């Protein structure tokens with residue numbers, strides 16, 4: 490994994506020389522160590538069955554996508570709503586993993602032709618379609634259910650221990666483990682802190698939600 494991350498980081502450093510207008514979160518993938526959420530996904534998925542179909546929500550610049558291809562998952566379907574990113578993801582996966590990824594330029598959830606084994610939504614909190622915490626949690630549950638219940642849902646959320654005002658992350662998208670347990674009542678839930686305020690800008694937790 491260390492060697493693969495070194496390649497990913499070098500690729501991103503070169504990419505930055507030609508693409509100045511990148512969001513700040515992308516810069517994590519040009520530094521050491523790799524972001525904790527990325528390492529956590531690696532640890533969770535490295536021994537999983539690689540035949541399980543994956544849906545990735547919000548591929549961004551393809552850094553988690555690249556990890557999934559590196560781990561040799563056989564059936565990965567990524568969604569990214571920002572069209573200009575699609576070709577950048579394609580180029581990254583081809584350069585680093587020798588594969589042409591399947592990246593769909595749509596906002597997930599949408600109907601697919603199979604049930605995912607694993608859904609991954611990390612570093613991807615968009616609050617604008619919701620007004621209350623209940624709305625927000627129902628939206629997350631709809632996304633989880635739409636194509637049939639996955640065996641595993643990896644979902645990173647803003648943690649409600651983070652109490653500073655922040656327009657990007659209104660209070661209703663800040664969750665705790667009880668919110669997750671109530672939203673997924675029959676699931677086994679493990680939680681992994683990935684960012685902690687004030688060392689980081691916000692606090693986040695990655696939840697592993699399994700049937």
Ligand SMILES: C[S@@+](CC[C@H](N)C(=O)[O-])C[C@H]1O[C@@H](n2cnc3c(N)ncnc32)[C@H](O)[C@@H]1O
Pocket residue numbers: 514546547548549550551552553568569570571574595596597598611612613615
């Ligand atoms: C902050 S980036 C993170 C990308 C990636 N998950 C990572 O950790 O490197 C989030 C991306 O998700 C995309 N996005 C947000 N909501 C989405 C949705 N419902 N369906 C597809 N893409 C989405 C945004 O366009 C953005 O590029």
